[in-house]
Amino acid sequence: MTEHDDSLRVAAVSLDCAEPGELAAFYRDLLRGELLWQNANSAGVRVPGATLVAQRVDPYRRPVWPGASVVHLDLSGAEIETAVRRALELGAVEVDPQPDPRWRVLLDPAGHPFCITPFAPD
Numbered sequence: 001m002t003e004h005d006d007s008l009r010v011a012a013v014s015l016d017c018a019e020p021g022e023l024a025a026f027y028r029d030l031l032r033g034e035l036l037w038q039n040a041n042s043a044g045v046r047v048p049g050a051t052l053v054a055q056r057v058d059p060y061r062r063p064v065w066p067g068a069s070v071v072h073l074d075l076s077g078a079e080i081e082t083a084v085r086r087a088l089e090l091g092a093v094e095v096d097p098q099p100d101p102r103w104r105v106l107l108d109p110a111g112h113p114f115c116i117t118p119f120a121p122d
Contacts, residue, residue, distance in 0.1 A: 062111030076120035
């Protein structure tokens with residue numbers, strides 16, 4: 001970037017929650033990431049391809065599945081069943097109904113939906 005370059009880039013994806021440390025630990029462990037910081041109001045995790053920031057919102061209201069989420073994460077992995085099992089062990093919850101057999105929708109510990117799929121962009 002030059003000093004006159006005013007283009008924007010994504011710095012992080014922020015996820016509202018009640019317990020930032022818990023949510024950051026979930027994604028750190030699920031995606032084998034690195035904890036960048038943690039305090040009472042936020043925690044940052046570097047994961048492959050992104051930085052996720054869990055940020056405290058008071059009062060936090062969990063998204064309602066299906067339909068209330070504004071943004072969700074799509075996670076790619078070749079072995080969906082293995083990835084789903086790992087996510088469930090770490091505190092995720094599988095949703096019902098599942099909208100499409102090509103991917104699986106789960107909720108993280110704060111209730112945010114995320115998808116696990118074998119498909120990834122080139």
